[in-house]
Amino acid sequence: DVKVTQSSRYLVKRTGEKVFLECVQDMDHENMFWYRQDPGLGLRLIYFSYDVKMKEKGDIPEGYSVSREKKERFSLILESASTNQTSMYLCASSWGLVKSEQFFGPGTRLTVL
Amino acid sequence: GESVGLHLPTLSVQEGDNSIINCAYSNSASDYFIWYKQESGKGPQFIIDIRSNMDKRQGQRVTVLLNKTVKHLSLQIAATQPGDSAVYFCAENSPLTGTASKLTFGTGTRLQVTL
Numbered sequence: 001d002v003k004v005t006q007s008s009r010y011l012v013k014r015t016g017e018k019v020f021l022e023c024v025q026d027m028d029h030e031n032m033f034w035y036r037q038d039p040g041l042g043l044r045l046i047y048f049s050y051d052v053k054m055k056e057k058g059d060i061p062e063g064y065s066v067s068r069e070k071k072e073r074f075s076l077i078l079e080s081a082s083t084n085q086t087s088m089y090l091c092a093s094s095w096g097l098v099k100s101e102q103f104f105g106p107g108t109r110l111t112v113l
Numbered sequence: 114g115e116s117v118g119l120h121l122p123t124l125s126v127q128e129g130d131n132s133i134i135n136c137a138y139s140n141s142a143s144d145y146f147i148w149y150k151q152e153s154g155k156g157p158q159f160i161i162d163i164r165s166n167m168d169k170r171q172g173q174r175v176t177v178l179l180n181k182t183v184k185h186l187s188l189q190i191a192a193t194q195p196g197d198s199a200v201y202f203c204a205e206n207s208p209l210t211g212t213a214s215k216l217t218f219g220t221g222t223r224l225q226v227t228l
Binding site for chain 2: 043
């Protein structure tokens, strides 16, 4: 079975802190994604990566950055956390096919105080 | 997650009945569609997919119907069980850079199964 793991299930940070969310997949997938999920808005794509060291902006990249130094690991970085970044963050990965399902991790519930 | 359902449309069905969850998509160029199920506290889980050259696909207890004319998807669950209670999302696929695809998700429908 494909396994996508995220470093924390719950995280509480203060405004202005730098926050790292880590995601690891064990299926040698080329593509990895970060989404945030908010009530009434569904899942929105923040950033994605289609190869090591490659990254592309999604629909809502402002206030975030990412890092992919190894194929299996994709990190989401909040340079200076703000309260409007309180959300559920979901990582996903997929094979390098144009039409390919994405496999999701369990999510990280981030609260910024 | 546990708060994802606060503003969701809700479908309530009795155990054993069939469920139909509907989804409208926006991009007429979308060529691949997926239904995901999300239980409380978990990430979305793949249920079934369909490509745009098909109008129906069946899985175990689930059927997806695609009507490209009106840009509409539906998920049918036969003999609904309590374990089917969850939020269901449809997602439409469009190509991105390289071989990555972008999934655009609907806002979801909460399915409640009553005994």
